[in-house]
Amino acid sequence: MRHYIKTHLSSFVAAVLVIAIAVPFAIAATTIDANITTGGNLSVTGTSNLSGLVTVGANGIQFDDETTMTTAASGFDGDLTGNLTVSGNSTLGDAATDTITFTGVVNSGLTFIKEVARTIKIGDTTTADTAGSALNIVGAAGNGSGIGGAINVTGGNAGATGSGGAITITGGIGGGTSGDSGGVTIRSGTTTTGATGEILIESEDSAGAFNASGAMTIRTGLSPGGNAGDITIQGGQSNGGNGQGGDVNIYSGISNGSAAGGAINIAANGVGAGGTGAGGLIAVTTGTGAGTGAGGALTLTTGNSGDGATGNGGNFSLTTGNAASTNGNGGTITMTAGNGSGTGAAGTMTFTGGNAGGASDDDGGRIRITAGDAAGTGVGGNVLIEGGRGAAGQGGDISLFAGVGGTANNGGSVDIRGGGATADGRLGGQVSLLGGAGFGSGAGRAVDITGGTAGASGAAGGGVNITGANGDDDTTGGLGGNVVITAGNAGSGGNVAGANITLTPGTPTGTGATGYVAISGGAAAAHLRAVQTTAPTVGGAGAAVTAGSSDLAGTVTSTADAHTTVVITFNKAYAFAPTCIVVPGDADAAAVQGSATGFYVTTSTTALTITHASDSTAAVWHYMCVEKSA
Numbered sequence: 001m002r003h004y005i006k007t008h009l010s011s012f013v014a015a016v017l018v019i020a021i022a023v024p025f026a027i028a029a030t031t032i033d034a035n036i037t038t039g040g041n042l043s044v045t046g047t048s049n050l051s052g053l054v055t056v057g058a059n060g061i062q063f064d065d066e067t068t069m070t071t072a073a074s075g076f077d078g079d080l081t082g083n084l085t086v087s088g089n090s091t092l093g094d095a096a097t098d099t100i101t102f103t104g105v106v107n108s109g110l111t112f113i114k115e116v117a118r119t120i121k122i123g124d125t126t127t128a129d130t131a132g133s134a135l136n137i138v139g140a141a142g143n144g145s146g147i148g149g150a151i152n153v154t155g156g157n158a159g160a161t162g163s164g165g166a167i168t169i170t171g172g173i174g175g176g177t178s179g180d181s182g183g184v185t186i187r188s189g190t191t192t193t194g195a196t197g198e199i200l201i202e203s204e205d206s207a208g209a210f211n212a213s214g215a216m217t218i219r220t221g222l223s224p225g226g227n228a229g230d231i232t233i234q235g236g237q238s239n240g241g242n243g244q245g246g247d248v249n250i251y252s253g254i255s256n257g258s259a260a261g262g263a264i265n266i267a268a269n270g271v272g273a274g275g276t277g278a279g280g281l282i283a284v285t286t287g288t289g290a291g292t293g294a295g296g297a298l299t300l301t302t303g304n305s306g307d308g309a310t311g312n313g314g315n316f317s318l319t320t321g322n323a324a325s326t327n328g329n330g331g332t333i334t335m336t337a338g339n340g341s342g343t344g345a346a347g348t349m350t351f352t353g354g355n356a357g358g359a360s361d362d363d364g365g366r367i368r369i370t371a372g373d374a375a376g377t378g379v380g381g382n383v384l385i386e387g388g389r390g391a392a393g394q395g396g397d398i399s400l401f402a403g404v405g406g407t408a409n410n411g412g413s414v415d416i417r418g419g420g421a422t423a424d425g426r427l428g429g430q431v432s433l434l435g436g437a438g439f440g441s442g443a444g445r446a447v448d449i450t451g452g453t454a455g456a457s458g459a460a461g462g463g464v465n466i467t468g469a470n471g472d473d474d475t476t477g478g479l480g481g482n483v484v485i486t487a488g489n490a491g492s493g494g495n496v497a498g499a500n501i502t503l504t505p506g507t508p509t510g511t512g513a514t515g516y517v518a519i520s521g522g523a524a525a526a527h528l529r530a531v532q533t534t535a536p537t538v539g540g541a542g543a544a545v546t547a548g549s550s551d552l553a554g555t556v557t558s559t560a561d562a563h564t565t566v567v568i569t570f571n572k573a574y575a576f577a578p579t580c581i582v583v584p585g586d587a588d589a590a591a592v593q594g595s596a597t598g599f600y601v602t603t604s605t606t607a608l609t610i611t612h613a614s615d616s617t618a619a620v621w622h623y624m625c626v627e628k629s630a
Helices: 010-015 587-593
Strands: 002-004 029-032 047-050 077-079 553-557 563-569 578-584 599-603 607-615 620-627
Touching (some): 553 563, 578 587, 578 599, 578 607, 587 607, 587 620
Antiparallel strands (some): 553 620, 563 607
């Protein structure tokens, strides 16, 4: 090793192990343990040990290689072999270009002088197109069962009131014209048989009663024109056996005081001023199963309240974004259960309101589905509840069941009503109940409205009430709402009967009375009216049918010439010949009735015939017909 040594004391020459001094006589081996003072040259040949104080004169000491060390602090340039101990302040090199080489092993720690910043670095390369050299800090390898040496980087402790020293790890700066900046990688070590090492990044606990613990931020850098950097948090992959993939757990902090626990905020950023792109997407997707494994479940659960008297459970809200542009649509909410495969059933979607507390009188939680309000002349949002289509099986049913009543109360009602109007002259919304349409030779399905079944102890069965609404009680007197029951028309082609309307009273038991069909007008008189678009016809010149007449009931006037029959032809044929009642409507008809032969009535499915003695008057007859069942 070649050294440059500069000391503040001339006595450092005691560290020189071999001194060759020319003397007029030769001593093979000499030990000098007392003080020697010489005014001239002293020559020592062989190996000499200087154990006492050696004082060197002004001319210095000349070595075998003709180099000279003087007592002045001018330095030494030569080879020193053996052990060297230097005491006191020492300087290795006196210029930035000096090179210091350590070939051996450093047998001590390295402590820098206080209050001065220091840097450990490799010199920058000055060779064109040459990479800078890496600086490696490597812990020692263990042996046998010994673990490898750790690498600890610790910031300095603070004083009584100062902050502790920060630790910053920064990749190198990219080139001025091109080239990426250096990355930062923190990776645990590899292993052959055991688990790989854990990586833990955490801030330390706070010692003060009201001091916050350190925050942690993971953030990628700003990009002036390209894509900003992604953040990926991914659990590890398991490649065999029964090991599962690594979990990703995100937990907010616990609060043990009166403040709330830490929130978890997941928010995709929008577009800055001047941008035209869409807001950032948030996608939550569970993993796909393989073989007989199920797909990953997704559970969104709000927290329970505390055990205090008034704490509520956490709310759950799904809200899509509003449109802020002139013609933009609001965001859609779509909830779809999964499809089945093979013999597997499709996934069920269940909406359940919360149960009330067992010790309270509170109501059960409601389920409310409300479409959005319209603006301007737009239509309010529809609510559509539709059963699924069958492939070869039946289509899905829709069932609305009100809740069963408790021991001291009634069962819940089902209320279906159209929306009310809010402007003069506007109609309220209609309620339509339609049976499903058939296809091909399949019949359409009926609409069944059935009252509830009676319970025990002689209770009555539930009725079916169809009631038109009352008219408005203003000065003009609004009409009450009609109740119209219309059977279906027959399809075109062929001779097919129209659909029937059947009113069936209930069947009695024992000696009970048969149920009846009643037409009640309430406080006013009740009227039975037949409404028919096309009236029946009456035969003969001059014969007439009074306006408003129908196949059910009406008035006809016979011809004024001699005739023995009055034939009323029905507009639509009956399925079975009806039974008809005919009475005189004026004096001429009464005279016919009072004649010796009187009159009689016959019917067919197409006509009503009144037969009497020959008469030449225009007699008026009233009739009413009711179809028989067979």
